[in-house]
Structure formats: C-alpha cells, structure tokens
Amino acid sequence: MASKPLQKLTESLLQGNRRALSRLLSYVENEREGVDDVLAALFPHTGKAWIIGITGAPGTGKSSLVNTLAKAYRAHGTTVGIIAVDPTSPFSGGAILGDRIRMRDLSGDAGVFIRSMATRGSLGGLARATRDAIRVLDAAGFDLVLVETVGAGQSEVDIVRTAHTTVLVEAPGLGDDVQAIKAGILEIADILVVNKADRPGVKKTVAALKAMLELGHPASLGQLVAHHGRLLPVEDKANGRNAETPMWIPPIVQTIALETTGIDDLMTVIEAHRNHLVDAKIFAQIERQQIEIELHDRLRETLMRRFLQDIDDAILADVIAQIQARRLAPQTAIEQLLRHM
C-alpha cells in the first residue's frame, strides 16, 4: 500500500489537480519508493486515452507538428497530454529539454499538459519511465496522449511498443530512395508525414516513400498505393487474415506544421487508423502484444536488479578478472554466475 502522502497525491491527481500530476510524474521518473503502488492504484483508471507516437529524425519538425496537432485537437474539445523526450548527455547525465520552445501556442490551456523527459540512458527513443508517465496522464483523464520521441535515427523503435498510432515525420532532402527501403523506423509507421512540404524536394521524398510502400507491403501490389490510406480487403492466409480483414496501408500526408497546412488530413487519417484498429479487432491483439513486451521488460529489469543485489561483489569481481585473464569465457561465466542466484 502506498504511504499516506502518496495516497493523497493519487486522489488529487484523479480529481484533476495539476500540481499532483506534475509531482507524480517526477516520482515515476525518479522511481521513488512506493510509486509502484501508486501506479497500481491508477491502473484501473487507465486504458481510456488514445496514444499517438510522433517520431522521426532531428529537425523534421516533430515538436512543431505536436504543437499544431494538439491545437487542432483542442479546437474539437479533446484534452491532450504531451510527453516530449529529449536525449540525456552520455557524459554529464544532464540534458537540454527544448521541445517546449515550439509548443508555446498551447500555453494557458487547462486542457493541455506538457511534460519534457530526458532519456536518462535509454536508447530506444523513449525514456524508461515514459510508459508509466503515459499511464499517469491517461489516469488523469486526458483523451489523447501525444508522445514525441527523441530525434530518432534508424532503430529507435520503442515507440511502436507503446503507442496505438505511430506517426513518422520526414522532411524533404534527408536521404535518397535507398534510405526509404532500409529496415527499421520506416517499417513501424502507421502514418507517414512529409513535413515542411513547402521545401524543395518534397515530390521526391513522397515518391521514395510511395515506392517503399509498394515494395514493402505485401498487400499493396501497385494499385493500392494510389489509394493510400484506404482500407482494402486483402487475401493473406499465411497470417491468418481473410478477405474480410482489411489491411492498413500507411497513408502519406504532406504537412507544413508552422502554417497548419495538412493538419486536418493528418487528423482524418489518425481517426481512420484508430477506427481500423478497433473495427478490425486488431486493437486487442496489439494491446496484448504490448503488454507481453512490457512484462518481458519489467521481468528483465527486476531479475537483473535482484541478481545484482544477491550476488557477492567479490564473486563478480573474481569472474571479471578471470575473463580478463582469458581463463574463462564470458559465456561460461554466465552459467557460473547464475548458479549463485
């Protein structure tokens, strides 16, 4: 059971107190004692928010897009929680969290809550505590949680394990069509946005992405790309789909975040993706997978922590020395160490 002050804080959070919300987010981030009980108490209140991940390379306009998108949702009365992740310095442990600079339009709106997070050593594009922070915002009653990842390279794909809809933001002039067929981040997108669509090279970028979809999607077979964003019935028996199960082809949306151009289109395809997941009963399947991944992550962390707590430091130091002297292979060492558990 959580301590009394933590219980009080949890109650205030559920009543919509913003100070309680920001405090709890810090405790979650700092892994404070008793915070697991708070998260457990909040858990029944979660599962209502739609979680949208915004990812893409640095400088493609993720923060500006989050700003414009959040503003557009607010115009419809939807409340928006935002988590913006920026990298922690591997040397000092410090960070500059600068995503708010682009989100000044959202200031003064009680229907918006923006929180910046540093990665604190996490490598997948999110912070370790991001998943829990999303749950806290969800429990606080936000209809929508927008998660902006760090400026992602090719393999920062944690967001897809956390979000319901993943939006990948590209900008013109960042790479040729070989970049577009590489594995990794492009594969995780539910929606592709080409932002800064007033810049030269936008046609080329869109064409490369279209070509990527043609090659990459077993369902697309040429003509589907012309209908990108629509749901077309596809025969794919190997994966247990039948002709009635529609397949999602990632639509390509062109936006100019600073001028709000294309934002309505983006909202439309996000809604379409949400309907697709829910209608095709894929949502439950995705949620199940995400829970499984989360459990694996947590198990790994907990087992590791317990192991390090239990093991005698001298034994560990001895094993390291033996490996360094080439008397013991790292693979054999693991077997030996596990016997101490």
Next chain:
Amino acid sequence: MAIRVLIAKPGLDGHDRGAKVIARALRDAGMEVIYTGLRQTPEMIAEAALQEDVDVVGLSILSGAHLALVPRIRELMIANEMGDVPILIGGIIPDEDKAKLQEMGVTGIFGPGASTDEIIDFINTIVKDGDGFEAASKTD
C-alpha cells in the same frame, strides 16, 4: 536524480545568448534544463514550472523590466503551490534593485561576470531534495 531547472526569458527582450550559455553549463553539470525560449509571459513561465515540476526557476532579464515581471511570476508560482521553488535571476540588474528583488522572494541574482561554476554551486547548495519527495513524505 537529476536537478531540473527551468531557464526562461520573460518579456520583450530578444537576447538569449546568456540564457543559452547558462543552459549549456547546467547541462554539463548534470542537470536537466527545460529551455522555454524567448518572449515568455509570466503566465507561460509559471505554467511551464508547474508542468515540468522544476527544482529551480532561472530567469534571464536584460530588458530592465525585472521589477514588473518578477513579482507576477512569483505570485503565480505561489498560486500553483510552488512558492518553495527558488527563483534565480541573471542579466542586467542595477545594484539598487537587488534588495527589492530579494524582498520579492528571489533567492539569487547573478550579473555579468558571475561564473557558471558559481551558479552551479549555488544551485547544488539550495536544492536539497530534488522532487520534494522527502518533504512530502514527512507531512501528515
């Protein structure tokens, strides 16, 4: 646990080099710096401080409007239950205004010539319990 610092430039003044130098120095000292950019209203600053649950608010003011801006920010922070969060000021502050600012609840004032080490040490000294967890756990 990293100390979280908000660095903001209130009011109408477009010179942010100093603020950026400080932000970078605090980053290199292992702090998490939330940088809000230029031309922030007191309302925006207090709101950012609240949402980010910062341990310190650093204001860079070169415009001369400190006596108008600071009390408003402080007032809003108190209304947000953040009266215990120290406010530091950097920039051009005339000597005769320093006492007034301190009366208004400003914890530290650093003018031109202050070294970044001095500011880092100051923050490390005044921030004892980063996220207020121990303090909150003791109440009640």
